[in-house]
Amino acid sequence: MDHLRLILLLFLFLPTCFSFTFQTPSINEFTNQSSSSLKQKILELANSPSTVKWMKRIRREIHEYPELANEEFRTSALIRRELDRLGVAYNWPVAGTGVVAKLGSGSPPFVALRADMDALPIQERVDWEHKSKVDGKMHACAHDAHVAMLLGATKILQEMKDMLQTTVVLIFQPAEERGTGAKEMMQEKVLEDVGAILGLHLGSEYETGVVASRPGEFLAGCGGFKAKISGKRGLAGVPQHCYDPVLAASTSVISLQNIVSREVDPLDSQVLSVAMINAGYAHDIIPDSATFGGTYRAFSKKSFYGLRKRIEEVVKGQAEVHRCHAEVEFLGNEHPTIPPTTNDVRIYELAHQVSSKIVGENNIELAPLFTGSEDFAFYLEKVPGTFLLLGTRNEKSGSTYPAHSPYFFIDEDVLPIGAAIHAAFALSYHSFSTNSYSL
Numbered sequence: 001m002d003h004l005r006l007i008l009l010l011f012l013f014l015p016t017c018f019s020f021t022f023q024t025p026s027i028n029e030f031t032n033q034s035s036s037s038l039k040q041k042i043l044e045l046a047n048s049p050s051t052v053k054w055m056k057r058i059r060r061e062i063h064e065y066p067e068l069a070n071e072e073f074r075t076s077a078l079i080r081r082e083l084d085r086l087g088v089a090y091n092w093p094v095a096g097t098g099v100v101a102k103l104g105s106g107s108p109p110f111v112a113l114r115a116d117m118d119a120l121p122i123q124e125r126v127d128w129e130h131k132s133k134v135d136g137k138m139h140a141c142a143h144d145a146h147v148a149m150l151l152g153a154t155k156i157l158q159e160m161k162d163m164l165q166t167t168v169v170l171i172f173q174p175a176e177e178r179g180t181g182a183k184e185m186m187q188e189k190v191l192e193d194v195g196a197i198l199g200l201h202l203g204s205e206y207e208t209g210v211v212a213s214r215p216g217e218f219l220a221g222c223g224g225f226k227a228k229i230s231g232k233r234g235l236a237g238v239p240q241h242c243y244d245p246v247l248a249a250s251t252s253v254i255s256l257q258n259i260v261s262r263e264v265d266p267l268d269s270q271v272l273s274v275a276m277i278n279a280g281y282a283h284d285i286i287p288d289s290a291t292f293g294g295t296y297r298a299f300s301k302k303s304f305y306g307l308r309k310r311i312e313e314v315v316k317g318q319a320e321v322h323r324c325h326a327e328v329e330f331l332g333n334e335h336p337t338i339p340p341t342t343n344d345v346r347i348y349e350l351a352h353q354v355s356s357k358i359v360g361e362n363n364i365e366l367a368p369l370f371t372g373s374e375d376f377a378f379y380l381e382k383v384p385g386t387f388l389l390l391g392t393r394n395e396k397s398g399s400t401y402p403a404h405s406p407y408f409f410i411d412e413d414v415l416p417i418g419a420a421i422h423a424a425f426a427l428s429y430h431s432f433s434t435n436s437y438s439l
Contacts (some may be wrong), residue, residue: 003010005060029237039424042420045159047420051155054415059412060146063132063139064133065132066134067118067137067194068121068137068177069176070118070178072097073097075097075117076174079099083099088101088158090102094185095174096175099172100170100172101169102169103158103170104167104168106167107167108167109433110169111166111167112171112190112197112198112385113170113426114171114198114199117143117147117174118176119177120139122138123135123136124138126406128409129373139410140403146200146201149415150327152415152416152418152425153170153426157423169191178336179375193384195348196383197379197385200418201374201389202391203391203402204391204393204403204408208394209390210365210391211356211390212388212389212390213351213387214348214369216343216345217342217369218367219340219374220340220376221297222295223308225295225328225334226329227291229248230325231324234285234286235286236283247322249277249279249290249291256272268298269298269305269371270299272295272296274292274294275295276291278292279291279376280397293331297373308330308337316328333342338374339377342382346351347384350386350420353428354425358424359421367389367406409421
C-alpha cells in the first residue's frame with residue numbers, strides 16, 4: 001500500500017488520533033505586542049493634557065447653554081465647529097439638529113458610535129463656575145459629557161486615521177430624553193451599511209472609571225398608557241340610574257395590578273404602575289367619565305408587548321362588567337413607546353474586552369437589569385450593538401447624585417476614559433468583523 005493511500009485511511013478511520021490547532025484572530029485586538037502599543041497610543045492621546053483640557057472646555061460650554069429635545073441648535077453648531085477644526089466631514093442637519101460624521105477608510109466594515117445631545121427641563125442647583133445659564137434647563141443626564149467624549153474619540157481617531165481599517169460613523173443625536181431621537185435619525189438612514197454600534201452613558205451608580213453592562217437583556221422597554229372610561233352621569237344618591245365610571249376605573253386599577261402578581265412568571269421582571277387618576281367635580285354627582293394612566297415596563301419584547309395587550313383587555317373588560325365603555329390610548333409623541341435595550345452577545349463581548357484594556361479587568365462589572373429605558377434600543381433593533389454604563393461617582397468632586405437630579409454632577413476625570421473606549425472599540429472592530437469568532 002503506497003503512502004498516500006495509508007494517509008487517507010488514517011484520516012477516515014482514526015480521526016480522534018489527530019489534533020489540529022488553527023490560529024484564529026482574537027476578538028481582542030489588544031492581545032499581542034503591536035496591539036499593546038496601539039492601546040498605549042490611544043491612552044496617550046486621550047490623556048494628553050491639551051486633549052483633556054479641550055474636552056473639558058467643550059463639556060462646560062455645552063453645560064452652560066443646555067437645550068431641550070429638538071432644540072439643540074447651539075450644541076449642534078458647536079459640534080460642527082469642532083469637526084471642522086478636526087478636518088472631519090459630516091452631514092447636517094439630520095433629524096433636525098443631529099450631526100453625522102464619518103472618518104476612516106470609506107469602505108466596509110462600518111461601525112457606529114453614538115452620543116446624545118439634549119438637556120432636561122430642570123433648574124440646576126449645583127453652584128459652580130459653569131452652572132447652567134438658562135433658567136429651567138440643565139444637563140442633568142450627562143449628555144454634555146457624552147458629546148465631549150465622542151468628540152474626544154473623533155480627535156483620537158483622526159490622529160490615528162492611517163491605522164483605521166474601518167469606516168467610523170459618528171452619530172450626534174437629538175431628543176433622547178423625549179424618546180424619539182434615535183428613531184428619527186434612523187429614518188434618515190444613519191445606520192446604512194453599519195455592522196455594529198456602541199452607546200455609552202455616564203452614571204453615578206459606579207465609581208469613576210468602572211464600566212458596567214451585561215449581555216442580552218439590559219434596560220427595560222417603557223411605555224405609557226391613558227384610559228378613559230365613559231359611563232352615565234347622575235345623582236350619587238340614586239346610583240341605580242347611573243353607569244358608574246369611577247367604580248369601573250377603580251376595579252380596573254386593582255385588576256391591572258393582578259397582571260404582574262398573578263399572570264407573570266416571578267422570574268420575568270415587569271412593572272405596571274398607575275400613577276394618575278381623575279374623575280368628577282362634586283361629592284354627590286357620579287360623573288360621566290373617569291380617566292387614569294400610568295407606565296409599563298419589561299425586559300423582553302415578548303413580555304413588553306404582551307403586557308401592553310393585557311392592559312387594554314383588562315381595562316375594556318372591567319368597563320364592560322360595569323356597563324361602561326373604555327378607550328385605551330398608548331401614548332405616542334408625548335411619551336413614546338421605547339423597546340427593551342437588548343445587547344448583542346458578541347458585540348458586548350468585544351466592548352467588554354476593549355474596555356478591560358482601557359480601565360483594567362478589575363474595573364469591569366456585570367450590571368444588573370435596570371428598569372430605566374433608553375432610545376438607543378431602536379438602534380439595537382436594526383443592527384447588533386451594545387450599551388455600556390461608565391461610572392462617574394466621586395464623593396470628593398460631588399458626583400454622587402443620580403441622573404435627572406438638580407444636583408447631578410460628573411467627575412470630569414471620566415472624559416478621557418470614555419473617549420478612549422469609543423476610539424478603541426472603533427479601532428478593534430475590523431479584526432473582530434473579519435474573523436469567524438463565535439461565543
